[in-house]
Amino acid sequence: MPHAPQLRIPATYMRGGTSKGVFFRLQDLPAAAQVPGRARDALLMRVIGSPDPYAKHTDGMGGATSSTSKCVIISKSTQPGHDVDYLYGQVSIDTAFVDWSGNCGNLSTAVGPFAIANGFIDPARLPENGTFAVRVWQANIGKTIVVHVPIADGQVQETGDFELDGVTFPAAEIVLEFMDPSDDGDDGGAMFPTGNLVDELEVPGVGTLKATMVNAGIPTVFVNAADIGYTGTELQDAINGDAKGLARFEAIRAHGAVRMGLIDDVASAATRQHTPKVAFVSPAADYVASSGKAIVAADIDLNVRALSMGKLHHAMMGTCAVAIGTAAAIPGTLVHAAAGGGSREAVRFGHPSGTLRVGAQALQVDGQWSVTKAVMSRSARVLMEGAVRIPVDTV
Known part of the structure; x- marks a missing residue:
């Protein structure tokens, strides 16, 4: 009997802060998954290896923890004054579910380096050495994040001596600025939605x-x-x-x-x-x-x-x-x-x-x-780049 081939999708596996996930350029996804919906969710779940009743993610890229069951989709920004749009999906481990309701602050760190390395930033804008501020539109929550990426010899600097508790090895320091982080959108209104501090x-x-x-x-x-x-x-x-x-x-x-x-x-x-x-x-x-x-x-x-x-x-x-x-x-x-x-x-x-x-x-x-x-320092690093593969009938 005939067997369905596997679909090859360009992707980068990255650590950001104390999390790691699979990063995609929107244009590299199959057409059906370039828009929100069941096809996109099914693709990301199959990439991660969910749902997995064994809670191991043996047949996927996930690590069977909330910190490692993550996917990111990056595209050219639709917002004035921003470089990229960043969409984050938290993939459930044991149920068929992708949660799009919030951001991952740790993986936000990796968005800046990914954007530079994957052609979203004009190389003419980058310093030969120094830092470059990538302005990111966090599409899940409609907020701006400024990712200050270190640059060495015109390329993203990944190695360094910055140590982050929860991460085994040192790397280059990346400063994150979460601009106007209090949520004034539809999900609860003011920063204190009940009107009370306690x-x-x-x-x-x-x-x-x-x-x-x-x-x-x-x-x-x-x-x-x-x-x-x-x-x-x-x-x-x-x-x-x-x-x-x-x-x-x-x-x-x-x-x-x-x-x-x-x-x-x-x-x-x-x-x-x-x-x-x-x-x-x-x-x-x-x-x-x-x-x-x-x-x-x-x-x-x-x-x-x-x-x-x-x-x-x-x-x-x-x-x-x-x-x-x-x-x-x-x-x-x-x-x-x-x-x-x-x-x-x-x-x-x-x-x-x-x-x-x-x-x-x-x-x-x-x-x-x-x-x-709000401001904090994290680090990020490319772990692997190339392509992920999933059965073609997933999407």
Whole structure:
């Protein structure tokens, strides 16, 4: 009997921050997948190897974690003053689902280098040595990200001595500026969609918790670690092996999503797995990171742990770091209190893999808070380039 051939699609496998994913140029995708819809979702799921009931992604490019089940589509920008449009798809591991509701802050780092290396930037604009600011339109959330890419001898510089907790090897430092990251679009309105810096969030089966719910970088529900029985210094094994605990976090996330106006009812949370995030905060305390590195309380302002796609993240999502920096800059939030209060434009927090510093400039005008930008340093590197292959009947 005849067998369908495999489809060959140009692609680049990249690490960005503490995530990695498969990057495509829009024009390289099959015609049916160049527009949103079932064909595009099916293609990305097959590339990653989802849905996989074994949760291994053996037959795909994914790594069976939320940090490694990602795809990115880059195209020439449709927006004035921008170089590229960046579309991000978070691929579910065990269900047939691609979540387009938010951004990946870590992979945002790799968008700038990819854009330069793949012909989206006129080489005449690049310095021989120095940095080049790639202006990126984040199409999922309608926001601008400026990616400051180091250039050496007219090419993207990837190697260097910048060390990032959660990434094994050093690389070149890339500075990210998330411009006006507070979400003023359709997904919940103002930066604090409930109008409060702290809410009483009632979660059946869990209780009534104090929660800061913020739209900045990515919609995030913050709760106090102590209120849900944690110290805030936990690593992945302490959380991800506890089915009851994970169900409790999902309940908090679902009810927070309703209060934030992201979904109409808790049942809809299953169709919006990527957002909002749920995170728990605690005052600075000593702990040992997953690498064995000792984190000293005096070196950080607070501890934060966050869940992504139903599991504790091994480090910290870049977009959630924006939310942390934003909330830490605003007096009255749970994050600001955990950081010890006071006036600040930057915060260093502990996460399972180490520490991260993020800056945020928060302003209050007529009683409403906004953030002009959030800044952090990450790194990125091409892991492999060429083409991915999927069965031709996928699309």
